Structure formats: C-alpha cells, structure tokens
Amino acid sequence: MRSADREKLIVTEAVRFFAECGFEGQTRELAKRMGVSHAVIYRHFESKDALIERVYDHVYVKRWNPDWEPLILDRSRSLQARLTQFYLEYAERVFDYDWVRIFVSSGLKSYGLTERYLDIIRTKIIRPAALELRHELNQSSDPDSLTEEDLELFWGLHGAVFYIAIRKFVYGEPVEIDIEKAVRNTMNAFFVGVKEARES
Structure with missing residues (x-):
C-alpha cells in the first residue's frame, strides 16, 4: 500500500476508534484493530496528538x-x-x-x-x-x-x-x-x- 493511502486508512480507522473508545483509547489498540504493528502508525504520525489533530481536520x-x-x-x-x-x-x-x-x-x-x-x-x-x-x-x-x-x-x-x-x-x-x-x-x-x- 502506498504511504499516502496507508495514512488515509489510519485516519479513517482512528476516527471510528476514537468515536467508540474516546481519546483515552491507546494507539497500540488501534494498531491491533487494523492488523498492523504499532510502529506503522508512528511511521506516519509523530505522536498520538498529531493523529488526533488529523482526526479533527478530517471530521x-x-x-x-x-x-x-x-x-x-x-x-x-x-x-x-x-x-x-x-x-x-x-x-x-x-x-x-x-x-x-x-x-x-x-x-x-x-x-x-x-x-x-x-x-x-x-x-x-x-x-x-x-x-x-x-x-x-x-x-x-x-x-x-x-x-x-x-x-x-x-x-x-x-x-x-x-x-x-x-x-x-x-x-x-x-x-x-x-x-x-x-x-x-x-x-x-x-x-x-x-x-x-x-x-x-
């Protein structure tokens, strides 16, 4: 999967994950749901806050x-x-x-x-x-x-x-x-x- 597509997928999955679990939900659990390693998320987002910022922009x-x-x-x-x-x-x-x-x-x-x-x-x-x-x-x-x-x-x-x-x-x-x-x-x-x- 291309890097840009992977990033969009992470944001899409993060939207539903945070909607269900709240922002206390851990990115490790998000990675598990997606069937990827925890490191994959941090390859695209430097921190959980950065991911949340993208969720805000998206939603x-x-x-x-x-x-x-x-x-x-x-x-x-x-x-x-x-x-x-x-x-x-x-x-x-x-x-x-x-x-x-x-x-x-x-x-x-x-x-x-x-x-x-x-x-x-x-x-x-x-x-x-x-x-x-x-x-x-x-x-x-x-x-x-x-x-x-x-x-x-x-x-x-x-x-x-x-x-x-x-x-x-x-x-x-x-x-x-x-x-x-x-x-x-x-x-x-x-x-x-x-x-x-x-x-x-």
Missing part, C-alpha cells in the same frame, strides 16, 4: 461549509429562513456517530478540539445571527451592542438542534424522527418566542 474542518457564513448575512431573506437552511444543512453534515461522539469525548478529555470548534460556531454563526436579529428588530447592530443574553439566546437554539444528535449517538436513544420537520419546528418556536418577547 470537523473538512465538513464545514464556507457558504454558511454569507448565508447568515444574506438580508434578502428573513433570518428565520436563513437559519432554517443553515440548520437543515448542518444537521445533514454533523448528525453522524463519529462526529458527535468525538466532539463529546474531546470536551470531556480537554483535548481542545471542542473549544476550537465551538469558537468557529461562535464567530461564524452565533455572533452574526445575534447581530442579524438585532437588525431585524430595528435595534443597534453594532457588534459592541451585543450582550451575553443576545448570544445565549442563539446558543440555546443551537443546543436545541444539536441535542437531537446527542440523544441518538451518545445516549443511544432510538431517535426515529423527521429531522427536517424537527428543525423547522424548532426554528418556528424560536422566532415565535422572540416575537412574543418583543411585543410583551
């Missing part, structure tokens, strides 16, 4: 769609329409056994991957969406006007959608629902709530 960075950022800012559509499209596409990409379990495992073991990914969500989705909501409500959309309460509103929305995946892939619940309908219902409930809060 998280490469699944991020750069079109999501301008989507959130597209004022030719309502913010509800934009966020509905984003979360439908987002769910399609991240409602995945490996993605969710590695995300949770990283957070528990302090490998820093979860924090880095959440920073992407914060800067590219949460803050822009909060500013866009302020614009729609005819409030100041100056970035300095954002409050923790503004941001927390959208973290709650994000969590409501993502929790479906947590229930299925972490807790092992038989979540057999129409994801599209669930996302649309969540968006509707969120924006009805925002409107009612504004009018009260």
Whole structure:
C-alpha cells in the first residue's frame, strides 16, 4: 500500500476508534484493530496528538461549509429562513456517530478540539445571527451592542438542534424522527418566542 493511502486508512480507522473508545483509547489498540504493528502508525504520525489533530481536520474542518457564513448575512431573506437552511444543512453534515461522539469525548478529555470548534460556531454563526436579529428588530447592530443574553439566546437554539444528535449517538436513544420537520419546528418556536418577547 502506498504511504499516502496507508495514512488515509489510519485516519479513517482512528476516527471510528476514537468515536467508540474516546481519546483515552491507546494507539497500540488501534494498531491491533487494523492488523498492523504499532510502529506503522508512528511511521506516519509523530505522536498520538498529531493523529488526533488529523482526526479533527478530517471530521470537523473538512465538513464545514464556507457558504454558511454569507448565508447568515444574506438580508434578502428573513433570518428565520436563513437559519432554517443553515440548520437543515448542518444537521445533514454533523448528525453522524463519529462526529458527535468525538466532539463529546474531546470536551470531556480537554483535548481542545471542542473549544476550537465551538469558537468557529461562535464567530461564524452565533455572533452574526445575534447581530442579524438585532437588525431585524430595528435595534443597534453594532457588534459592541451585543450582550451575553443576545448570544445565549442563539446558543440555546443551537443546543436545541444539536441535542437531537446527542440523544441518538451518545445516549443511544432510538431517535426515529423527521429531522427536517424537527428543525423547522424548532426554528418556528424560536422566532415565535422572540416575537412574543418583543411585543410583551
């Protein structure tokens, strides 16, 4: 097998291994599963941390769609329409056994991957969406006007959608629902709530 192909295979196998065992799983056990010597892994990756970094790139960075950022800012559509499209596409990409379990495992073991990914969500989705909501409500959309309460509103929305995946892939619940309908219902409930809060 060519070196590049072997490296890709190690990353692919490592994704599933860490999803099942968490980051406390040993590379020696990963090698055993693959039917190769432990030295083969370290021929391609200088350390376990280097392998974990490649897993992060493979599972998280490469699944991020750069079109999501301008989507959130597209004022030719309502913010509800934009966020509905984003979360439908987002769910399609991240409602995945490996993605969710590695995300949770990283957070528990302090490998820093979860924090880095959440920073992407914060800067590219949460803050822009909060500013866009302020614009729609005819409030100041100056970035300095954002409050923790503004941001927390959208973290709650994000969590409501993502929790479906947590229930299925972490807790092992038989979540057999129409994801599209669930996302649309969540968006509707969120924006009805925002409107009612504004009018009260």
